[in-house]
Amino acid sequence: MEQIEPIRVAQIMGKWLGGGVEAVIMNYYRHIDRNKIQFDFICDEDSTNIPYEEIESLGGRVIICPPYQKLPRYIKELKRIFKENNYQIVHSNINTLSVFPLYAAKKARVKVRIAHSHSTTSPKEFKRNIMKNVLKHFSKLYATDYFACSEKAGRYQFGNKAFDSGKVTIINNAIDVGKYKFNADIRKKVRNELGIDENTLVIGHVGRFVTVKNHKFIIKLFNEFLKSSINSKLILIGDGPLKGEIENLIDSLKIHNKVMLLGQREDVERFYQAMDILIFPSLYEGFGNVLLEAQCSYLPCVCSSNVPSLDCYNDNLFFISLDAPIEDWINSILIIKNSNRMMQTKLQNSNFDILVENNKLVDSYLERLKKCQKLVF
Numbered sequence: 001m002e003q004i005e006p007i008r009v010a011q012i013m014g015k016w017l018g019g020g021v022e023a024v025i026m027n028y029y030r031h032i033d034r035n036k037i038q039f040d041f042i043c044d045e046d047s048t049n050i051p052y053e054e055i056e057s058l059g060g061r062v063i064i065c066p067p068y069q070k071l072p073r074y075i076k077e078l079k080r081i082f083k084e085n086n087y088q089i090v091h092s093n094i095n096t097l098s099v100f101p102l103y104a105a106k107k108a109r110v111k112v113r114i115a116h117s118h119s120t121t122s123p124k125e126f127k128r129n130i131m132k133n134v135l136k137h138f139s140k141l142y143a144t145d146y147f148a149c150s151e152k153a154g155r156y157q158f159g160n161k162a163f164d165s166g167k168v169t170i171i172n173n174a175i176d177v178g179k180y181k182f183n184a185d186i187r188k189k190v191r192n193e194l195g196i197d198e199n200t201l202v203i204g205h206v207g208r209f210v211t212v213k214n215h216k217f218i219i220k221l222f223n224e225f226l227k228s229s230i231n232s233k234l235i236l237i238g239d240g241p242l243k244g245e246i247e248n249l250i251d252s253l254k255i256h257n258k259v260m261l262l263g264q265r266e267d268v269e270r271f272y273q274a275m276d277i278l279i280f281p282s283l284y285e286g287f288g289n290v291l292l293e294a295q296c297s298y299l300p301c302v303c304s305s306n307v308p309s310l311d312c313y314n315d316n317l318f319f320i321s322l323d324a325p326i327e328d329w330i331n332s333i334l335i336i337k338n339s340n341r342m343m344q345t346k347l348q349n350s351n352f353d354i355l356v357e358n359n360k361l362v363d364s365y366l367e368r369l370k371k372c373q374k375l376v377f
Contacts, residue, residue: 006038006059009365010087010110012078012101014068014094016047018239018264019208020289021093021118024149024173026051031176031358034059037365042081042101044068049264068100075104082108088372089365091147095119096135096157102142111372112365115143116171117157119286145368147171150308153286169364173287174357180269180296182341190274194235194260201232201337204275206268206290207282209240214281214304217322219246221279223253225330232258237271239264272297277337281322281329282307291317292352300336302329310352 092098148154154168207213280303
Protein backbone atom coordinates (compact mmCIF):
# COMPACT_ATOMS: atom_id res chain seq x y z
CA MET A 1 0.00 0.00 0.00
CA GLU A 2 1.39 3.39 -0.97
CA GLN A 3 2.47 5.58 1.96
CA ILE A 4 0.62 8.89 2.02
CA GLU A 5 2.91 11.78 2.89
CA PRO A 6 1.80 13.98 5.80
CA ILE A 7 0.55 17.48 5.05
CA ARG A 8 3.22 20.04 5.88
CA VAL A 9 2.05 23.13 7.72
CA ALA A 10 4.25 26.23 7.58
CA GLN A 11 4.33 27.60 11.12
CA ILE A 12 5.30 31.29 11.03
CA MET A 13 7.19 31.86 14.27
CA GLY A 14 8.80 35.28 13.79
CA LYS A 15 11.72 35.70 16.19
CA TRP A 16 12.15 32.44 18.06
CA LEU A 17 13.33 33.54 21.51
CA GLY A 18 12.19 30.65 23.67
CA GLY A 19 8.97 32.31 24.85
CA GLY A 20 5.46 31.06 25.54
CA VAL A 21 4.21 30.93 21.95
CA GLU A 22 7.14 28.75 20.89
CA ALA A 23 6.47 26.45 23.86
CA VAL A 24 2.80 26.10 22.89
CA ILE A 25 3.50 25.24 19.24
CA MET A 26 6.26 22.80 20.17
CA ASN A 27 4.00 21.11 22.71
CA TYR A 28 1.38 20.48 20.04
CA TYR A 29 4.07 19.33 17.63
CA ARG A 30 5.37 16.70 20.06
CA HIS A 31 1.90 15.19 20.47
CA ILE A 32 0.11 15.49 17.12
CA ASP A 33 -0.23 12.58 14.70
CA ARG A 34 2.80 13.35 12.54
CA ASN A 35 1.73 10.70 10.04
CA LYS A 36 -1.06 13.13 9.11
CA ILE A 37 0.46 16.55 9.84
CA GLN A 38 4.06 17.76 9.84
CA PHE A 39 5.35 21.20 10.82
CA ASP A 40 7.96 23.38 9.15
CA PHE A 41 9.04 26.28 11.34
CA ILE A 42 9.67 29.56 9.51
CA CYS A 43 11.87 31.69 11.78
CA ASP A 44 13.53 35.10 11.47
CA GLU A 45 17.30 34.96 11.05
CA ASP A 46 17.86 36.83 14.34
CA SER A 47 16.15 34.07 16.33
CA THR A 48 17.79 32.33 19.31
CA ASN A 49 17.20 29.04 21.17
CA ILE A 50 15.66 27.21 18.19
CA PRO A 51 15.58 23.47 19.09
CA TYR A 52 16.94 22.29 15.74
CA GLU A 53 17.78 18.75 16.86
CA GLU A 54 14.39 18.02 18.39
CA ILE A 55 12.48 19.44 15.42
CA GLU A 56 14.54 17.43 12.93
CA SER A 57 14.23 14.27 15.03
CA LEU A 58 10.44 14.61 14.80
CA GLY A 59 10.57 14.99 11.02
CA GLY A 60 10.19 18.75 10.89
CA ARG A 61 12.32 21.43 9.29
CA VAL A 62 13.54 24.87 10.32
CA ILE A 63 13.61 27.45 7.53
CA ILE A 64 15.32 30.77 8.18
CA CYS A 65 14.14 33.99 6.56
CA PRO A 66 15.02 37.72 6.87
CA PRO A 67 13.51 39.50 9.90
CA TYR A 68 10.17 41.20 9.35
CA GLN A 69 11.81 44.61 9.90
CA LYS A 70 13.34 44.16 6.43
CA LEU A 71 9.83 43.99 5.03
CA PRO A 72 10.38 43.85 1.22
CA ARG A 73 12.99 41.08 1.59
CA TYR A 74 10.85 39.33 4.21
CA ILE A 75 7.77 39.15 1.99
CA LYS A 76 9.75 38.23 -1.13
CA GLU A 77 11.56 35.39 0.64
CA LEU A 78 8.39 34.05 2.26
CA LYS A 79 6.62 34.01 -1.09
CA ARG A 80 9.51 31.99 -2.53
CA ILE A 81 9.50 29.56 0.42
CA PHE A 82 5.75 29.00 0.19
CA LYS A 83 5.87 28.36 -3.56
CA GLU A 84 8.92 26.07 -3.52
CA ASN A 85 7.48 23.90 -0.74
CA ASN A 86 3.95 23.95 -2.15
CA TYR A 87 2.36 24.54 1.26
CA GLN A 88 -1.40 24.12 1.48
CA ILE A 89 -1.54 25.61 5.01
CA VAL A 90 0.30 28.61 6.46
CA HIS A 91 -0.31 29.15 10.18
CA SER A 92 0.93 32.54 11.40
CA ASN A 93 1.68 32.88 15.11
CA ILE A 94 2.93 36.48 15.16
CA ASN A 95 -0.32 38.14 16.24
CA THR A 96 -1.06 41.46 14.53
CA LEU A 97 2.06 41.14 12.36
CA SER A 98 0.41 38.17 10.62
CA VAL A 99 -0.76 40.54 7.88
CA PHE A 100 2.69 40.35 6.27
CA PRO A 101 3.30 36.56 6.01
CA LEU A 102 -0.34 35.95 5.10
CA TYR A 103 -0.08 38.53 2.31
CA ALA A 104 2.91 36.57 0.97
CA ALA A 105 0.93 33.34 1.39
CA LYS A 106 -1.99 34.69 -0.63
CA LYS A 107 0.39 35.81 -3.38
CA ALA A 108 1.83 32.28 -3.36
CA ARG A 109 -1.75 30.92 -3.68
CA VAL A 110 -1.72 29.06 -0.36
CA LYS A 111 -5.26 27.77 0.20
CA VAL A 112 -5.50 27.87 4.01
CA ARG A 113 -4.07 30.97 5.70
CA ILE A 114 -4.49 31.06 9.48
CA ALA A 115 -4.01 34.16 11.64
CA HIS A 116 -3.50 33.11 15.27
CA SER A 117 -3.89 35.60 18.13
CA HIS A 118 -1.72 34.69 21.12
CA SER A 119 -1.82 38.03 22.92
CA THR A 120 -3.71 41.17 23.91
CA THR A 121 -2.44 44.58 25.01
CA SER A 122 -2.02 46.96 27.94
CA PRO A 123 -2.46 50.75 28.20
CA LYS A 124 0.99 50.87 29.82
CA GLU A 125 2.65 49.97 26.50
CA PHE A 126 1.44 53.09 24.70
CA LYS A 127 4.04 53.29 21.90
CA ARG A 128 3.85 49.59 21.08
CA ASN A 129 0.06 49.73 21.13
CA ILE A 130 -0.05 52.29 18.33
CA MET A 131 1.40 49.77 15.87
CA LYS A 132 -0.55 46.81 17.28
CA ASN A 133 -3.87 48.62 17.20
CA VAL A 134 -3.32 49.69 13.60
CA LEU A 135 -2.10 46.31 12.35
CA LYS A 136 -4.81 44.27 14.05
CA HIS A 137 -7.36 45.70 11.62
CA PHE A 138 -5.26 44.37 8.73
CA SER A 139 -4.38 41.01 10.31
CA LYS A 140 -7.68 39.56 9.04
CA LEU A 141 -7.23 40.91 5.52
CA TYR A 142 -5.40 37.94 3.97
CA ALA A 143 -6.48 35.24 6.44
CA THR A 144 -8.97 32.53 5.55
CA ASP A 145 -9.29 31.44 9.19
CA TYR A 146 -8.91 32.96 12.64
CA PHE A 147 -7.45 31.13 15.66
CA ALA A 148 -7.00 32.47 19.21
CA CYS A 149 -5.65 31.10 22.48
CA SER A 150 -8.52 32.62 24.50
CA GLU A 151 -11.72 34.60 24.10
CA LYS A 152 -9.90 37.75 25.23
CA ALA A 153 -7.16 37.31 22.62
CA GLY A 154 -9.70 36.51 19.92
CA ARG A 155 -11.85 39.55 20.62
CA TYR A 156 -8.79 41.81 20.78
CA GLN A 157 -7.33 40.90 17.38
CA PHE A 158 -10.39 39.93 15.35
CA GLY A 159 -13.12 42.02 16.94
CA ASN A 160 -16.35 41.27 18.82
CA LYS A 161 -18.38 40.83 15.64
CA ALA A 162 -16.10 38.11 14.27
CA PHE A 163 -15.93 36.37 17.63
CA ASP A 164 -19.66 36.47 18.33
CA SER A 165 -20.44 35.15 14.84
CA GLY A 166 -18.32 32.05 15.49
CA LYS A 167 -15.54 32.90 13.05
CA VAL A 168 -12.80 32.54 15.68
CA THR A 169 -11.62 29.05 16.65
CA ILE A 170 -10.18 28.69 20.16
CA ILE A 171 -7.02 26.59 20.15
CA ASN A 172 -6.25 26.08 23.82
CA ASN A 173 -2.69 26.38 25.07
CA ALA A 174 -2.74 22.74 26.08
CA ILE A 175 0.12 21.12 27.96
CA ASP A 176 1.21 17.70 29.22
CA VAL A 177 -0.59 17.89 32.57
CA GLY A 178 1.15 14.85 34.05
CA LYS A 179 4.58 16.38 33.46
CA TYR A 180 3.92 19.08 36.06
CA LYS A 181 2.27 16.94 38.75
CA PHE A 182 3.58 17.74 42.24
CA ASN A 183 6.29 15.40 43.48
CA ALA A 184 7.69 15.80 47.00
CA ASP A 185 10.93 13.96 46.15
CA ILE A 186 11.66 16.28 43.21
CA ARG A 187 10.89 19.26 45.44
CA LYS A 188 13.46 18.13 48.02
CA LYS A 189 16.08 17.38 45.36
CA VAL A 190 15.74 20.75 43.59
CA ARG A 191 15.81 22.66 46.86
CA ASN A 192 19.00 20.81 47.82
CA GLU A 193 20.53 21.76 44.45
CA LEU A 194 19.69 25.41 45.12
CA GLY A 195 20.83 25.34 48.75
CA ILE A 196 17.35 26.16 50.06
CA ASP A 197 16.04 24.47 53.21
CA GLU A 198 12.44 23.40 53.74
CA ASN A 199 11.80 26.22 56.20
CA THR A 200 12.34 28.88 53.53
CA LEU A 201 9.30 30.25 51.68
CA VAL A 202 10.12 30.26 47.96
CA ILE A 203 8.30 32.74 45.75
CA GLY A 204 8.85 32.15 42.03
CA HIS A 205 8.24 33.65 38.62
CA VAL A 206 8.74 32.22 35.13
CA GLY A 207 8.89 34.51 32.11
CA ARG A 208 11.07 36.52 29.76
CA PHE A 209 12.58 39.75 31.05
CA VAL A 210 10.34 42.02 29.00
CA THR A 211 8.01 44.85 29.98
CA VAL A 212 4.79 42.84 29.84
CA LYS A 213 5.98 40.43 32.55
CA ASN A 214 6.32 43.31 35.04
CA HIS A 215 9.55 42.27 36.77
CA LYS A 216 9.98 45.69 38.41
CA PHE A 217 6.72 45.13 40.26
CA ILE A 218 7.87 41.64 41.32
CA ILE A 219 11.09 42.99 42.82
CA LYS A 220 9.35 45.86 44.61
CA LEU A 221 6.68 43.49 45.93
CA PHE A 222 9.27 41.01 47.20
CA ASN A 223 11.28 43.79 48.81
CA GLU A 224 8.16 44.83 50.75
CA PHE A 225 7.35 41.21 51.58
CA LEU A 226 10.76 40.77 53.19
CA LYS A 227 9.70 43.32 55.81
CA SER A 228 7.28 40.69 57.15
CA SER A 229 10.35 38.90 58.57
CA ILE A 230 9.33 35.63 56.91
CA ASN A 231 12.38 33.65 55.81
CA SER A 232 11.99 33.73 52.02
CA LYS A 233 13.72 33.58 48.65
CA LEU A 234 12.69 34.79 45.20
CA ILE A 235 13.45 32.63 42.16
CA LEU A 236 13.30 34.20 38.69
CA ILE A 237 13.45 31.89 35.67
CA GLY A 238 13.92 33.35 32.21
CA ASP A 239 16.08 35.67 30.15
CA GLY A 240 15.55 38.76 28.04
CA PRO A 241 16.56 42.34 27.24
CA LEU A 242 15.53 43.80 30.62
CA LYS A 243 17.48 41.32 32.74
CA GLY A 244 20.37 43.73 33.37
CA GLU A 245 17.99 46.47 34.46
CA ILE A 246 16.33 44.11 36.94
CA GLU A 247 19.71 42.98 38.28
CA ASN A 248 20.57 46.63 38.94
CA LEU A 249 17.29 47.13 40.79
CA ILE A 250 17.99 44.06 42.94
CA ASP A 251 21.46 45.41 43.78
CA SER A 252 20.15 48.89 44.58
CA LEU A 253 17.68 47.42 47.10
CA LYS A 254 20.47 45.27 48.57
CA ILE A 255 18.44 42.06 48.31
CA HIS A 256 20.75 40.15 45.92
CA ASN A 257 21.32 37.47 48.60
CA LYS A 258 17.57 36.82 48.62
CA VAL A 259 17.00 36.61 44.85
CA MET A 260 18.12 33.79 42.54
CA LEU A 261 18.19 34.37 38.76
CA LEU A 262 18.29 30.95 37.12
CA GLY A 263 18.21 31.99 33.46
CA GLN A 264 16.41 30.18 30.65
CA ARG A 265 15.55 26.62 31.65
CA GLU A 266 14.34 23.61 29.69
CA ASP A 267 13.33 21.81 32.90
CA VAL A 268 11.08 24.46 34.40
CA GLU A 269 8.62 21.80 35.63
CA ARG A 270 11.19 20.77 38.29
CA PHE A 271 11.32 24.29 39.69
CA TYR A 272 7.56 24.57 40.11
CA GLN A 273 7.97 21.71 42.61
CA ALA A 274 10.52 23.69 44.64
CA MET A 275 8.39 26.85 44.79
CA ASP A 276 5.76 27.61 47.42
CA ILE A 277 4.01 30.42 45.53
CA LEU A 278 4.04 31.68 41.94
CA ILE A 279 3.73 35.43 41.43
CA PHE A 280 2.40 36.41 38.00
CA PRO A 281 1.67 40.16 37.72
CA SER A 282 1.67 40.52 33.93
CA LEU A 283 0.49 43.77 32.36
CA TYR A 284 -1.50 41.57 29.95
CA GLU A 285 -1.58 38.01 28.65
CA GLY A 286 -3.37 36.40 25.75
CA PHE A 287 -3.59 33.31 27.91
CA GLY A 288 -0.86 32.86 30.56
CA ASN A 289 0.69 29.47 29.93
CA VAL A 290 2.95 29.67 32.97
CA LEU A 291 -0.10 29.97 35.20
CA LEU A 292 -1.55 26.81 33.65
CA GLU A 293 1.70 24.89 34.23
CA ALA A 294 1.87 26.05 37.84
CA GLN A 295 -1.74 25.02 38.46
CA CYS A 296 -0.96 21.52 37.16
CA SER A 297 1.52 21.33 40.02
CA TYR A 298 -1.15 22.67 42.38
CA LEU A 299 1.23 25.54 43.11
CA PRO A 300 -0.53 28.48 44.82
CA CYS A 301 -0.60 31.50 42.49
CA VAL A 302 -1.10 35.22 42.99
CA CYS A 303 -1.56 36.96 39.66
CA SER A 304 -2.71 40.08 37.92
CA SER A 305 -6.40 40.46 37.07
CA ASN A 306 -5.17 41.26 33.54
CA VAL A 307 -4.48 37.53 33.05
CA PRO A 308 -7.49 35.69 31.57
CA SER A 309 -9.25 33.53 34.16
CA LEU A 310 -10.50 30.05 33.27
CA ASP A 311 -13.08 27.87 34.98
CA CYS A 312 -10.68 24.93 35.10
CA TYR A 313 -8.25 26.58 37.50
CA ASN A 314 -7.86 25.16 40.99
CA ASP A 315 -8.98 27.05 44.09
CA ASN A 316 -5.46 27.96 45.24
CA LEU A 317 -5.19 31.14 43.20
CA PHE A 318 -5.83 34.86 43.62
CA PHE A 319 -6.44 37.45 40.90
CA ILE A 320 -5.58 41.00 42.03
CA SER A 321 -5.62 44.34 40.22
CA LEU A 322 -2.25 45.95 39.58
CA ASP A 323 -3.86 49.15 40.85
CA ALA A 324 -4.53 47.58 44.26
CA PRO A 325 -2.28 48.53 47.21
CA ILE A 326 0.83 46.37 47.45
CA GLU A 327 -0.39 45.28 50.89
CA ASP A 328 -3.24 43.41 49.16
CA TRP A 329 -0.70 41.40 47.21
CA ILE A 330 1.30 40.65 50.35
CA ASN A 331 -1.82 39.58 52.26
CA SER A 332 -2.79 37.24 49.43
CA ILE A 333 0.63 35.61 49.58
CA LEU A 334 0.29 35.16 53.35
CA ILE A 335 -3.20 33.65 52.99
CA ILE A 336 -2.39 31.23 50.20
CA LYS A 337 1.15 30.15 51.14
CA ASN A 338 0.07 27.07 53.12
CA SER A 339 -2.17 25.50 50.46
CA ASN A 340 -2.13 21.71 50.20
CA ARG A 341 0.09 20.76 47.24
CA MET A 342 -1.10 17.14 47.25
CA MET A 343 -4.64 17.88 46.08
CA GLN A 344 -5.86 16.63 42.69
CA THR A 345 -5.67 19.15 39.86
CA LYS A 346 -8.82 19.95 37.90
CA LEU A 347 -6.79 20.14 34.69
CA GLN A 348 -6.40 16.40 34.05
CA ASN A 349 -8.52 15.42 30.99
CA SER A 350 -9.64 19.02 30.55
CA ASN A 351 -9.51 21.10 27.36
CA PHE A 352 -6.01 22.12 28.42
CA ASP A 353 -4.63 18.58 28.50
CA ILE A 354 -2.51 18.09 25.37
CA LEU A 355 -3.48 14.40 25.26
CA VAL A 356 -7.07 15.57 24.72
CA GLU A 357 -6.47 18.64 22.55
CA ASN A 358 -3.83 17.59 20.01
CA ASN A 359 -6.32 15.70 17.81
CA LYS A 360 -8.55 18.78 17.67
CA LEU A 361 -5.78 20.79 16.01
CA VAL A 362 -5.17 18.07 13.41
CA ASP A 363 -8.91 17.92 12.70
CA SER A 364 -9.02 21.72 12.35
CA TYR A 365 -6.34 21.61 9.66
CA LEU A 366 -7.94 18.74 7.76
CA GLU A 367 -11.43 20.25 7.88
CA ARG A 368 -10.16 23.50 6.40
CA LEU A 369 -8.37 21.70 3.58
CA LYS A 370 -11.49 19.71 2.77
CA LYS A 371 -13.38 22.95 2.29
CA CYS A 372 -10.79 24.07 -0.26
CA GLN A 373 -10.41 20.91 -2.28
CA LYS A 374 -11.64 17.34 -2.52
CA LEU A 375 -9.17 15.21 -0.60
CA VAL A 376 -9.41 11.67 0.72
CA PHE A 377 -7.78 11.13 4.11
